[in-house]
Amino acid sequence: MSNLEDLYREIILDHYRSPRNRGELPTPPAHQVEGFNPLCGDEITVYIDVSDGVLQDIKIAGHGCSISQSSASLMSAAVKGKPVSDVHATIDSFKRLMTVHESQLDDQVEPEPVDLRKLGELAALQGVVKFPVRIKCATLAWNTLTQGLSELNA
Amino acid sequence: MSSYDAQRVRADVPLLRRVIDGHPITYLDSASTALTPRPVIEAMSRYYETRHANVHRGVYTTAEEATASYEGARVAAGVFINARHPAQEIVFTKNTTESFNLLAKSWGRANLTSSDAIVLSEMEHHANLIPWFQLRDEIGFSIRFLPVGEDFRLDLGPLDQLLAGAKLLSVSAMSNVLGTINPVATLSAAAHAAGALIAVDAAQSVAHGVTDVQETDVDFLCFSAHKMMGPTGIGVFYAKRDIIANMPPFLGGGGMIADVRLDGYTPATGVERFEAGTPMIAEAVGLHAALRYLDNLGMSAIAEHERALTADALGRLRERFDGRVRVIGPADVHLRGGVLSLDVAGVHPHDVAQVLDQHGVCVRPGHHCAKPLMRRFDLPATARASFGAYSLTTDTDVLLDGLDHVLELFG
Ligand SMILES: Cc1ncc(COP(=O)(O)O)c(C=O)c1O
Numbered sequence: 001m002s003n004l005e006d007l008y009r010e011i012i013l014d015h016y017r018s019p020r021n022r023g024e025l026p027t028p029p030a031h032q033v034e035g036f037n038p039l040c041g042d043e044i045t046v047y048i049d050v051s052d053g054v055l056q057d058i059k060i061a062g063h064g065c066s067i068s069q070s071s072a073s074l075m076s077a078a079v080k081g082k083p084v085s086d087v088h089a090t091i092d093s094f095k096r097l098m099t100v101h102e103s104q105l106d107d108q109v110e111p112e113p114v115d116l117r118k119l120g121e122l123a124a125l126q127g128v129v130k131f132p133v134r135i136k137c138a139t140l141a142w143n144t145l146t147q148g149l150s151e152l153n154a
Numbered sequence: 155m156s157s158y159d160a161q162r163v164r165a166d167v168p169l170l171r172r173v174i175d176g177h178p179i180t181y182l183d184s185a186s187t188a189l190t191p192r193p194v195i196e197a198m199s200r201y202y203e204t205r206h207a208n209v210h211r212g213v214y215t216t217a218e219e220a221t222a223s224y225e226g227a228r229v230a231a232g233v234f235i236n237a238r239h240p241a242q243e244i245v246f247t248k249n250t251t252e253s254f255n256l257l258a259k260s261w262g263r264a265n266l267t268s269s270d271a272i273v274l275s276e277m278e279h280h281a282n283l284i285p286w287f288q289l290r291d292e293i294g295f296s297i298r299f300l301p302v303g304e305d306f307r308l309d310l311g312p313l314d315q316l317l318a319g320a321k322l323l324s325v326s327a328m329s330n331v332l333g334t335i336n337p338v339a340t341l342s343a344a345a346h347a348a349g350a351l352i353a354v355d356a357a358q359s360v361a362h363g364v365t366d367v368q369e370t371d372v373d374f375l376c377f378s379a380h381k382m383m384g385p386t387g388i389g390v391f392y393a394k395r396d397i398i399a400n401m402p403p404f405l406g407g408g409g410m411i412a413d414v415r416l417d418g419y420t421p422a423t424g425v426e427r428f429e430a431g432t433p434m435i436a437e438a439v440g441l442h443a444a445l446r447y448l449d450n451l452g453m454s455a456i457a458e459h460e461r462a463l464t465a466d467a468l469g470r471l472r473e474r475f476d477g478r479v480r481v482i483g484p485a486d487v488h489l490r491g492g493v494l495s496l497d498v499a500g501v502h503p504h505d506v507a508q509v510l511d512q513h514g515v516c517v518r519p520g521h522h523c524a525k526p527l528m529r530r531f532d533l534p535a536t537a538r539a540s541f542g543a544y545s546l547t548t549d550t551d552v553l554l555d556g557l558d559h560v561l562e563l564f565g
Contacts, residue, residue, distance in 0.1 A: 004512050008505075008563060040504050041521045041534040063534050065504035066564070137504065 006127030021076035035144030072141035166191040177514030184542030197443035227438035253376035253391035258285035268294035275300040317348035327359035332483035333493035363457040384444030388437035492541030503537035
């Protein structure tokens with residue numbers, strides 16, 4: 001079993017206690033998407049404002065556990081003001097970070113390398129993969145953002 | 155409390171010897187599923203080792219023994235809930251959920267039309283909601299809801315009004331979220347006075363006190379073996395003989411027929427009409443052993459033991475955490491069972507359960523398959539600790555220390 005400290009890093013607790021980009025954006029012009037984790041009842045609403053190929057603004061509403069809330073907060077900080085192509089790249093590397101291969105759980109094979117430096121603060125969430133039931137919490141905001149971007153064809 | 159020996163029950167449950175990451179397991183999730191005592195495990199092994207055969211078909215010795223074991227379990231299940239005609243009023247299903255599907259899709263489809271109404275309550279498990287929603291969407295009757303008050307109890311004020319013209323009242327005997335024990339006899343009398351039948355979800359209540367379908371005059375009762383120290387994979391559906399006799403079959407296939415021709419079939423007349431295919435024989439044997447085990451302990455003694463544990467836990471939670479840990483449910487132990495839904499101020503239940511896991515404590519975070527009830531109290535989820543026949547106050551000690559750690563980490 002893994003240590004709680006792997007899961008509840010200081011950065012995560014900080015983003016949980018004081019979440020960034022919390023709130024709503026007027027729709028329109030912003031676009032609103034909702035995500036649910038039926039297992040634990042977490043609900044999240046992501047507001048995004050995309051124009052000129054840039055994710056101009058993002059706000060997060062809803063409720064959830066420390067992992068889903070901090071992941072949403074960290075995500076918002078990482079993607080706000082970024083070109084949509086960069087946002088997609090960040091989503092991809094984050095999802096790769098969250099992918100557990102069975103062999104990896106057995107500690108036999110080294111995880112597929114993800115450039116942790118490029119992920120910045122997001123790397124704090126890597127401990128989550130050691131707690132497989134929590135991965136869904138960590139990816140909720142990201143899947144919701146992905147859905148929003150695809151609804152906008154962005 | 156004095157003659158009841160929870161330590162001995164504990165010694166019978168092999169799983170309670172597990173050590174999780176250096177911590178002896180503290181199992182506080184009996185409301186999800188109760189742990190299995192050795193006599194149940196052994197009865198099932200013995201069945202497989204000595205008499206396993208298909209039932210109701212063979213004429214050879216083991217086949218007859220298997221049939222006798224299976225039918226013996228049916229009678230035992232009926233006797234356990236004091237059914238008047240045990241052999242004719244008990245159907246084996248997969249679990250409580252399947253029992254409610256049987257009720258809705260057999261009795262419901264045959265008896266409800268678009269102009270009818272049924273009454274459920276706001277504290278129902280999804281098992282007693284979804285089958286009715288599905289049937290309603292198909293044939294279009296109305297569903298009324300008995301409200302839950304701020305005191306976490308059913309509000310009986312509007313009961314008679316809701317029952318006027320209704321054909322069925324279907325409610326749980328004990329809430330799996332609030333722990334509230336509902337007044338089944340009162341509800342039953344009110345339903346019958348209004349000309350309605352009553353169905354009871356006994357999934358939680360059946361392992362924690364006496365169930366008597368005659369005394370409470372209940373028409374239908376549903377429960378699962380796995381919540382009463384029996385195996386998974388088998389549940390019980392009870393219906394009064396006069397009612398079950400007129401219910402059409404549920405699932406179709408082998409074992410449920412009197413005759414089959416190329417142009418159709420005639421269903422069997424007995425309860426086997428509802429048991430299509432090879433049934434869960436070993437599980438029935440396991441359930442029978444669990445019923446015997448519970449009978450030996452005494453249902454009243456178990457209820458008293460758990461009431462003492464609950465009173466102790468409620469008192470200590472109040473003293474130690476002074477409002478920072480709230481219990482969502484009645485405070486009076488005579489109105490509730492040993493289900494403690496915890497709301498830890500500022501900490502999500504998922505995180506509560508995760509930290510408790512580090513102490514070897516098993517509690518359940520989530521909405522407990524009762525989303526309308528969670529909405530009613532504006533809670534996304536709770537962390538639920540629940541007691542069983544083997545629980546001790548030392549389990550509560552570990553839980554409280556774990557909660558200290560939760561508050562320290564997130565407070
Ligand atoms: C009150 C209540 N009803 C129904 C059920 C469903 O039981 P099962 O999952 O065994 O069908 C449960 C247990 O989860 C319950 O607590």
